[in-house]
Amino acid sequence: MIMAQEEALLKGREQFDQMVELIRQASHDGQRIDTVERDLMRQLLGLGHTMLSLFVAQQGDGDLGPTAQTTDGRTVPRLPDKHDRRYVSIFGELAIPRVVYGSREGQKIERAPLDERLGLPEDSFSYVLEDWSQRFCLKESFAEAGHSLATLLGLRLVSRTMERMNQAVAATAPAFLAAIEPPPAEEEGPLLVVTADGKGVPMRRSVQEGPKPHHRRTKGEKANKKQMACVGAVYSIDPFVRSADDILDEVMRHKKGEDRPKPRHKHVWAELTREVENEPPVTAKEGLFCQLHDELTARNLGRDRPVVCLMDGERALWEAQRVYFSEAVGVLDLFHVLERLWAVAHCFHREGSPEAKRFVEKRLRDLLQGRVGYVIGGFRQRLTKGTLSGSCRKVLSSAIEYLENNREHMKYDEYLAAGYPVGSGVAEGACRHLVKDRMEQTGMRWTVAGAQAMLHVRALYLNGQWDDFLKFRVEQEQTRLYGDKAA
Secondary structure, eight states: OOOOHHHHHHHHHHHHHHHHHHHHHHHHHTOOHHHHHHHHHHHHHHHHHHHHHHHHHTTOOOOOOSEEEOTTSOEEEBOSSOEEEEEEETTEEEEEEEOOBOSSTTSOOOBOHHHHHHTOOSSSBOHHHHHHHHHHHTTSOHHHHHHHHHHHHSOOOOHHHHHHHHHHHHTTHHHHHHHSOOOOGGGSOSEEEEEEEEEEEEBOOOGGGOSOOOOOOOTTOOSSOEEEEEEEEEEEEOOOOOOHHHHHHHHHSOOOOTTOOOOEEEEEEEEOOEEETTEEEEOHHHHHHHHHHHHHHHHHTTTOOOEEEEEOSOHHHHHHHHHHOTTSEEEEOHHHHHHHHHHHHHHHSOTTOHHHHHHHHHHHHHHHTTOHHHHHHHHHHHHHHSOOOHHHHHHHHHHHHHHHHTGGGOOHHHHHHHTOOOOOHHHHHHIIIIIIHHHTSTTOOBOHHHHHHHHHHHHHHHTTOHHHHHHHHHHHHHHHHHGGGOO
């Protein structure tokens, strides 16, 4: 319960005096600084609770008289009893008594002037507590986040509360993305790059599926069911002209290129296939590529910079690229090509042998110099003329099909001369940092709604947009709750 102003002031002075005495006693006893630090923190939280109570007490109870007007212009009476409002701050819980207006007791409260004056959130938890708790949730499990919060603040929030808060915060993410301005032109590079990939998210079993059967998994059977998240990124970058030898030095001899330009304003995003009320399901690729398209359009408006689309060989991704940004120069990720070359090399040479390395280096040089057909022809000759095992024939056939299907996106001689990137490390990094590092921690299983909420807010955090996003969320909620009467 909120204390009277005089009572809160007196208690605050007593608490401050107690802190001063704590310091004197600790100095006399020769206590270690960290023990004093912990005791001070505990007492500071108590003092903060008292001072916050004093602030609320100074605002009055919100009484506007016998009647008050609602936001739509209706006049409603003051209810006879004050109603307490629960407010959980970083200092602890408050019960705020206030005058409210409505048609009668038991019906919906139509106006609470003190709520407007204080800018109280829709939920019971303060915006500061929401911010701090979600910063923990974005990096560790909800249970661990709750434990961390309890250790620091003495507040105990259960996992379900933290997860519900996460989904409430995430609901504003799409509106925030639609409202933000593109990066300043002077901070952008001459090339725009868009990239996409897929990463599985472990899902909870539905009630309809029943309990998981207890049996020994067969070869290739996964321990849990996953749903594919489509992960993408947009960034700008300076051109980086290189030769085939430069690339070979990097990927075969692990010599990092000097003065490699860094991505600018890299923004990652991820989508799952999910249901939409009264609409067909939105697929993961649809959701992601719509967002990538919107950001590309905003960042390239009036500038007409070259757009490079960098992805692996998945056909569905390239089909989406043709729909959403057909003007982009398509580049097949070189590292996925390299994996195929190594697989073929190991059909003819021992793994780790100099011969396997020379085999790969020769074919990679040909590809980098624009001789894709030459490499495909060589593989076909080995397939028809050589004596190969069934598994090796399968590997070689798969590599030939992969190169043929993606040939239009393998003009590496042109890409290198233009300074375009040829490796999708940004997409794979996004899959790891955005999805795997949080969504695949030990024992984690997700619902679609929970996973999508976490992916949205974690993307904004990784993009460096967290503070702006929370400010936007608070302003949106305050306007929705209180209109022009918002604090």
